[in-house]
Amino acid sequence: MNNNILIIGASGQLGKYFVNLLSKDNNVIASDIIPNSTLDCQFQLLNILDYNSLKKTIKTNNINQIYNLAAILSAKGESFPYKTWILTTEGFLNVVKVSIECNVDRIFWPSSIAVFGLNSNLEHVLNDVPMLPSSMYGVSKLACEKLMNYYNSKKLLDIRSLRFPGIVSASKPGGGTTDYIVDMLYSALSGNEYKCFLDKDRILPMMHIDDSVQASIKLMNIDREKISINSPYNITSFNITPDSWRNIIDTLGYDLKVLFEKDFRDKIAQSWPRNIDDHLFRNDVGWKPKYDSKKTAKSIIDAINS
């Protein structure tokens, strides 16, 4: 493949997994506003909102693909709504502008299940449905979905995207509504009681980090003609409640105590899908997840322990 790839927001939950997989066949430069010496590739301090530095990095390194992972997640975004809107939308447009000016071939940008809302038929969420998101994170992601559709439809750019559910990884997310899924694993390993901020029966879609990264890279590597839509694809692996997740962890030999004390994040979660229909992505791209809930818990516990 040998693309010159810039990953923006590489110090977040997903960064190192994208770096590790993409570095196998490509030249990768990771960037973030937070310094990071743990990534296995060249790293550069870069703020997506600083257009001149972004352009300089892309020109100097002859970048032909961008993975834009910069984000403030849904729960934290409610404390900083203006900042969340600016980071998501101006960041997105800076990447768009620089990509047009510097002839970047392809952009990957994750959207989120946060774009859906109470009007989206949450029991079975199809790819193209009414959407009234409840969080500023969701509002700003949805605005960028419309921009993505605009630039793709006009053939001005090639932007590819998946609506990520909660991602289970050994790296901690931070500031998200789905964070409990990782936090519970850490509590089980340390023997601490976990205080869960969601209702014990709140169902949300989740997936293993490797499934999400592999799906993203698969989407980036297929011919554009195989992609039947100009906006993001739904993607999912398994639906689970905090109580069932605790049970799964216990079947792996732990005795996790969970105190359920829901807060404002449960309200956000209530407006998100309980079940997602992702057959469009599976059919177009030929993908399916490798990890169910139990395999995911076991694999991430092993990864944290290693």
Ligand code: SER
């Ligand atoms: N994991 C994200 C969050 O909880 C959703 O995309 O905000």
